[in-house]
Amino acid sequence: MKKPLLAVGMMLLLFIAVTQSVWAFSDTKDHPNDAKISELQKLGILTGSSGGKDAFQPNGKLTYAAGISMIVKGLNLNLDGINFFKEPKVTDSFPNMKDDAWYADAFIIAAMNDLDIPRETKANAEMTREQFAHHLIQALLSKGDYAFVDMYAVLQDEKDVNPDYMGSVQKLLITGIAKLDAKHNFYPKTLITRGDAAGWLYDTISFVKDTPAQPPIVDPAPSPFFDMNLSVKPVNADVNEVTVSAQAPNPGYGIRIASISFEGDQAIIHVAPIYPEKGKFFAQVITTVKAVTYVSSSLKPVLGETGAGSPPNPGSAVSGSTGIIGSDGDSQR
Template sequence: MKKKQPLFILLAVFSLLWALSQSAWAFSDVGGHPDADKINALRERGVLEGDANGKYNPGRNLTYAAGVSIIVKGLGLNVDHVRFAKAPKATDYFPNLKDDAWYADAFITAYHNGLEIPRDVKADQSMTREQFAYLLFQGMMRTGEYFFTEIYTELADEADVNPAYMNSIQKLLNAQIVSLDAKRMFYPKAAVTRGVAAGWLHDAIKFVEDMQSADTPAPSPLTDTKLETKAVNPDVNEVTVKANAPHSGYGIRIASIVFDGDRAILHTEAVLPDPDRMYAQVITEVKAATYISAAYTPVLAESLQGAIRKPAASPPSAPAGRA
């Protein structure tokens, strides 16, 4: 028994150290929250901070100060692309804020990254669910250009949604970053809690990172692509590429033609819809035509070369503060 005692002690010490290391990255009051793992993961990444007692207070309403700060810090937004004639102040853009407050730099960064924050915003003002969703989506789109499936999700409380925010909410629903409840309610005008906001932010960061690390381009939204050839005269053929699109907002274009022996290989790509418009989800035929010498046999490239996603490198984090 005496020979086994040192091993037992080592195991006990190791277990204690492991438990302490785990608790060091865990908030003490999120254990029963549905997004507890996501909240703690964001703390481990340095995105979230708790109070002096190690609490995150997930049930409290999220303020604009905290909401803007975690979006800026979590998505790595910065002002490296801006050249200032003088040092910027938060009150230059938002007169109700304080220039020496912990959140000031985050608001400056958000403003210069195009996040549409009300000019009369107050730091301790609670954010609604639709307001946070709107700014979160804007922050995501500052990190790159991404493809979203164009499926319109009906909300039971759709009439309560600010029309200016609907596109952002729809895109976040399609990306499974936000969700509706069993009654298909989004509760757009309800205050967003700190816990819910952290869960959305976690999934938004994961979406961005997954898209940016993908080795292959996003799949084309176009299907059933085919070629049709019609003689214009003995020397020239009109070649038309046709495909099915999810709705009328899409188009198709012939990006390039590669001549290989007696073949003319057509490479096509999808023309994406206007992101600020909504379209009825009706399968629509799209087409594009070109003219090729009759000496060549037109061939469609094996896959559509859809330049659908153009991710930008994630910039370093800007100062955020006590979120």
């Protein structure tokens, strides 16, 4: 009786070993993102470098066809809720591509979900780090409205970043999905490797899974602030301290930095009110409220929209502040 049981056990171990080897790419074992690549492969998001083969080529360059397909499949983008008067074709949005190509559906979905891919893009064009970062973050934003930490990552090679992509690069860095190297460089124009792209994609999927999207604000109340001002003070050669001040109806109000967006050489600072705590009453005395943030000295701070905000939790501060990262960034892998 023991021999049949032993044989069954051996067969089971052999089956497990064979099954694991089926899932594993043959060339990712020593790559820093090996585990993430393996998980994406098991989910059917990644295939081999030549469409199903066992080699992934993690150090190889990433084409637009492969990169956009990864993003669309990984974040489960689709055409749900979109009505068409005629069947969409990839050449409607990207005339340099082919309607019958394997990547066509992914690019149609990407176009309809506003991944901001240039119309003249070719499928076999190789993607840079900033390009993949931008399209990845645009895909993330299409999944919902997420609250990002109000920080600004200082890049030593900031001048090399396409201004149109800076907002996406910043979001990728402050979420920890991408990291600067020991010298605080991002290398935006460097071609991204397939392995690094897979690592960013895996962490973005995890971010969506672990981070609840913010509910949309419906019919926001008008801002309670007036006489809003912005002042700038140098901290050092690279960083400026930016203070937003405003007049509020009473001392119960506060102000916070809601978000910072980037347009050309401008850092557009959006603020939102912090409302008085429910159940507390304040003398109706005009009060100055302030919030502080830090931006690169290469950018011009300007005031953006003022959101309606929401009532604070007990203990919320009356003034808001944010931080800056980049002085001790982790090395990229």
